Amino acid sequence: MAILPYVIVVLKMLLFSRLSSAIDTISKSQPLQDDGRTTLVSKDGTFELGFFSPGSSKNRYIGIWYKNIQPRAVVWVANREIPVKDNSGMLTINTEGHLGLLDRNETIIWVANSSTKALTPIVQLLGSGNLILRDEKDQNPQNYLWQSFDYPSDTILPGMKLGWDLRTGLNRRIIAWKNWDDPSPGDFTGQLMVHDFPEVVVWKGRTKYLRSGPWDGQQFSGTSLATDGSPFVSVLVSNKYEVYYTFNTKIESFLARSVFNQSTYTVELIWKKDDQRWKNWSISPKDNCDTYNLCGPNGNCVIGGAPICQCLRGFTPKSPNNWDALDWSEGCVRSESWSCKVKNKDGFLKMTGLKLPETTHTWVDASMTLEECKAKCIENCSCTAYSNSDTVSSRGCAIWFGALIDIREVSLNADLDLYIRLAASETAEVRDGGRNNTKVIVVLATIVFAFVIVIIFLCIYKTRRKYREGNDVEESKRDMEIPFYNYVVIVTATNNFSIDKKLGQGGFGPVYKGTLADGQEIAVKRLSKTSHQGMKEFKNEVILCFKLQHQNLVKVLGCCIKGEEKMLIYEYMSNKSLDSWIFGSITQRNTLDWSKRFQIICGIVRGLLYLHQDSRLKIIHRDLKASNVLLDNEMNPKISDFGLARIFGGGQIEENTNKVVGTYGYMAPEYAYNGIFSIKSDVFSFGILLLETVSGMKSRGLSYPNQCLNLIGHVWRLWKESMPLKLIDACLEDSFIVSEALRCIHISLLCVQHHPDDRPNMASVVMMLSNESDLPQPKEPAFLLERSPGRQESAQNNHISSSINEMSFTELDAR
Structure with a gap:
């Protein structure tokens, strides 16, 4: 595009006074300059547009953010890939009616092309957060020449569409910022996939990372949020012209946004205008089962299961050895082939409360009943499962072909049923043929007998409970x-x-x-x-x-x-939890300087020492993590959430449990694999927490350099290469005390040793932190996901049962 039209506008600008900071529009004669004062503000005062520099960057960008909310929450950026290097930027409308951004040399940095021209074009910032280009005399949304809502950055606002305009090929998708200081497109992309059964997929580069599950008529099937009482109204529109998802708020006093970034992926946040703070509404991924295809084909991910991945009924692990070693990537295969089209031979297993399988290979007919859907599936030998496509109307048919990919249990989706095709031997109870009369009599007699017993039991229970309820509270008061x-x-x-x-x-x-x-x-x-x-x-x-x-x-x-x-x-802890600071925005992480971090570390140590040694009861916390460390108004740490804690008596050293509960990434190996826990289990968790506090990195869920799959592996590699200071959070720059930082890293590696006997107790950790004495050299720590050549690692049958016990007051702050 020619530069001349923009030059003409620059000359015109000299003839007009500067913009007032209270207007919501710009015109050909009134461009927006980067003078540090002038912005556009929507008429309702909700949104503001102007030039800004993210984080510690000096680059300048045109963006939209919520006005009067701190820290600044940027929801859209125009020139994501090409910043202006100084304060010479100018947003203007050229003589051809296009909106563009120029720098000092009148070079076009960014342009919003529109196919239609207007006689008197203006740019307006609406109260919805949408920046529009329209004719001054035409306010019909159908006639907008261009709008920012068609080109999202990393945020979806209420009323914004995520999806496709099938007429123009426009794909409205969101792409995460590269980091907090750089809004250029990062590795993570979220978009609506236009299959017969639409769903949202998150990509990391070209690899699928997360999947929402298909739309079931009221929400995406992988969502575990109850729709009753939700402050949101969600809609999926699918017709011959467009396919898109959008949401709005039910409550006028709430602002909302759905944010996509490199650490939390997708987050919906709400903000109450009179409360002045953001709060998490939903976060994805919320647990391990949200990881795309974690359990492989025909596997079902069950949080709380042992192991977490389980083959669907009628299937067995494709590679039993790998499966037992917690490598579920190959998934499961059928234990018996079906007959296909042979009458009364194949059956279907009804499963409830699942995220429906990936919909890449599905067929949908919105008019069919469930019975018609079943008949359609039976007719096709490639059909592996079927379901209603709309749970609200209980109509519509969705049929899957091939392996069932990326299934997980979602407890609140109790109305969502999936019928999986199995051989007759696996589904005898759902055959079309009748049952043996003798079996029917035996079953009925058993049911009647059981029913009578239950009735008797309930009568006794109800009588006793009625007596107890009147005295329960008073008795509790006396006892407790x-x-x-x-x-x-x-x-x-x-x-x-x-x-x-x-x-x-x-x-x-x-x-x-x-x-x-x-x-x-x-x-x-x-x-x-x-x-x-x-x-x-x-x-x-x-x-x-x-x-x-x-x-x-x-x-x-x-x-x-x-x-x-x-x-x-x-x-009440006014500063919420530690994870919201060490994994939060650049502003928060900068606020948490080294002295505060070291103070928090020492406070956690004192709290654990009290639990393990100084209290009348020896307590094993069993779920120590960043979200369970709360901060008061003076940033003093306080360990919280004792829902999983266990009391040890007298000289008891360790205990074994058949049900392993806790949080992935913090569990000691002897606990995760064998169910054995002790004070050394808490020491291991503290070691992880210490590494996270020093580095600002999460123990798992992120990608680390040199192909390390978790934080311990990353730290151990740096330690072996004599570069431990590279671990220090970049926000700390040169403000940290080198000797203290190195000692913390050294202590953390001692705390995460594979064998409990090699780990110090908390009394020793107190001594290590408080003096400069020499420390023992750490051995190779536990849970290195990158295995040494020729080394075999085995796992016991007592696998992890993960807990989502998150009694944290975590808030994700705006940018």
Whole structure:
């Protein structure tokens, strides 16, 4: 495009006064200059457009962000790939009616081409966050000449479309920033895949990383969020003209955005205007099972399963040896071939609550009933499964061909059924033929007998429960010797457990912020009714937490019991959890300088030492991680969430459990593989947490240099190559104390030794941190995912049962 039209505009600009900072439009005669003062502001004051420099970068970009929200939350960037190198940038409309960005030399940095011209074009920033080019006299959205909503950056706003315009071939997709300082396109891309059964897929380069599951009529099937009570309305539109996903908010006081970045991938956030803060609504990936095709073809990922990957019924591991070694990539194969078209030979297994398989090879007919869908599948020997394509109307037919890829359990999708084709021997109970009459009689008799027993049991139980309920709370008060809060007081304090009061969500239930009548702020852990924690277990946890009084442990203020409702009341931690700082924005990570990080490390050590040695009870936490370390208003660390903690008696050294619970990336090997835990299990977790605090890197889930698949492998490689200081968080620059940083890295490697006996106890860690004495040399640590040549590693049958016990108050801050 010729430069001359822009030069003409530059000359015209000299004849007009500068823009007012309160307007929402620019015209040919009024361009927007990078003068540090002038911006466009939407009429409702929600969004602002102007020049900015992200993070510590000096490059200049044109972007849109939420006005008056700090830190700045950028939602769109025009010139992502080509920044302006100084403050000479100018956003203008040329004589041909195109919107463009020029630099000092009138070089075109970025241009928004439009196929249609207008007599009097203007650019306007709308209250939706959409930047539009239109004719000054035409406000019809159908006639916009160009709009930023058609070219997303890393954020989807309410009303914005993610998907395709089939008439023009326009693909509206989101691409993560390269990093916090650089908005240029990174490795991760999210887009709607236009199959017969649309779904969103996240790519890392050219590799599939994450999949939403197909749209089931009200949400994507891989979503574990209940639609009831959600502040969002989600819609998928699919017709001959376009296929796209969009969402809006139900509550006017909420702002929302769906962000895509290099550390958390996709995140939906909500912000209450009178509360001045962002909060997580949903995060993907939320656990290991969200990893694309983790369990291979025909495998099902089950959080809490042992192992986490399980073959679907009627299938067996393709490579049993690899499967037992926790390598599930080859997946599963059929244990018996089906007959295909032979009457009454093949059957279907109904599975409920799944993320439906990948839809690359599917066929969909929206008008079919489920029975017609089944008949269609039986007719085709390549059909492996079928389902309704719309759970809202219970109609529509979706048929899968070939292997079933990337399945996982999603507990809240109870209305979503998948019918998997199996041989008759595997699905005798669902054959079309009748059953043997004798078997029917035996089964019915058994059912009737069991029913009678259940009725008798329920009558006895109901009578006893009715007696107990009246005395339960008072008895608990006497037994537990802990302050009890009135249920009405807690409901009032949390505004009836309002969504805008929600701080986090874990495996044991949600956590809410509350304010008592006297102004005291509290955190309320509301135990989920599905957490399987009875009154006895609840009492044990309350008593345990209440007896543990230390400056580096979160203080339990009391509890509340009302019928089936059980709640723990904690002191409120205003600075949330450690992970939100060390993995947060550049601003937050810069704020957490070395002295604060070292102070936090020492505080965690003191808290663990108290649990292991100084308290009346020897406590093993079993779930120490960054999200379970909370920070008060002076950034003092406090260990939280003792839902998985265990008490050791007298001289007890270790214990074995058949159910391994905790968080991937922090588990000691003897615990993850064999279920053996001790104080040294916590020491291992502390070692991981220490590495994360020093480096600002997550223990797992990211890619590290030199093909290391986790943080330990990365650190060990740097240690062996005598370059440990490369591990230090770049945000710390030269502000850290070298000797302290090196000692922390050294101690962390000692804490993550493979054998528990090689790890120090917390008393030794205190000594190591507080003096300059020589430290023993670490051996090769545990959980190196890159194996040495010729070395065999075996895993026991007692595999990991991962927990999503996230009693954290984590917030993801805006950019």
